[in-house]
Amino acid sequence: xxxxxxxxxxxxxxxxxxxxxxxxxxxxxxxxxxxxxxxxxxxxxxxxxxxxxxxxxxxxxxxxxxxxxxxxxxxxxxxxxxxxxxxxxxxxxxxxxxxxxxxxxxxxxxxxxxxxxxxxxxxxxxxxxxxxxxxxx
Ligand code: CTP
Numbered sequence: 001x002x003x004x005x006x007x008x009x010x011x012x013x014x015x016x017x018x019x020x021x022x023x024x025x026x027x028x029x030x031x032x033x034x035x036x037x038x039x040x041x042x043x044x045x046x047x048x049x050x051x052x053x054x055x056x057x058x059x060x061x062x063x064x065x066x067x068x069x070x071x072x073x074x075x076x077x078x079x080x081x082x083x084x085x086x087x088x089x090x091x092x093x094x095x096x097x098x099x100x101x102x103x104x105x106x107x108x109x110x111x112x113x114x115x116x117x118x119x120x121x122x123x124x125x126x127x128x129x130x131x132x133x134x135x136x137x
Pocket of ligand 1: 123
């Protein structure tokens with residue numbers, strides 16, 4: 001449990017890059033928050049994105065974190081350094097629910113021994129990749 005979580009609170013955790021912040025990001029965070037009374041967001045580090053996608057995000061991790069932390073529906077943020085540490089983060093943050101977009105459908109079912117696992121439908125027709133492409137054109 002982190003220092004700010006109170007006994008009896010239902011803690012929700014989610015993860016993402018949240019680069020070039022868009023409405024799909026906002027909607028999943030607002031919906032994730034509705035599954036409990038405290039939302040904690042793991043922001044993937046620049047290095048994790050380089051390892052995963054072969055390029056750094058447009059916005060530096062500190063800026064991505066600052067934007068997500070400023071949202072009304074978000075209570076706490078931390079850096080996700082490694083995909084393999086998800087179970088550890090869930091335990092450390094005493095999360096009751098893990099929320100992920102359905103692009104990850106089924107991929108995190110193994111964590112259901114630690115917490116409830118919920119996949120939410122993505123907002124159609126928008127992604128960071130598409131926004132970057134649109135700006136490039
Ligand atoms: N998400 C969503 N709806 C979208 C885009 C993203 O619900 N249209 C969710 C993802 O499912 C994930 C979270 O937002 O749970 C963070 O996604 P992220 O990978 O950071 O954003 P994408 O826009 O999917 O980025 P990319 O195009 O680089 O994959």
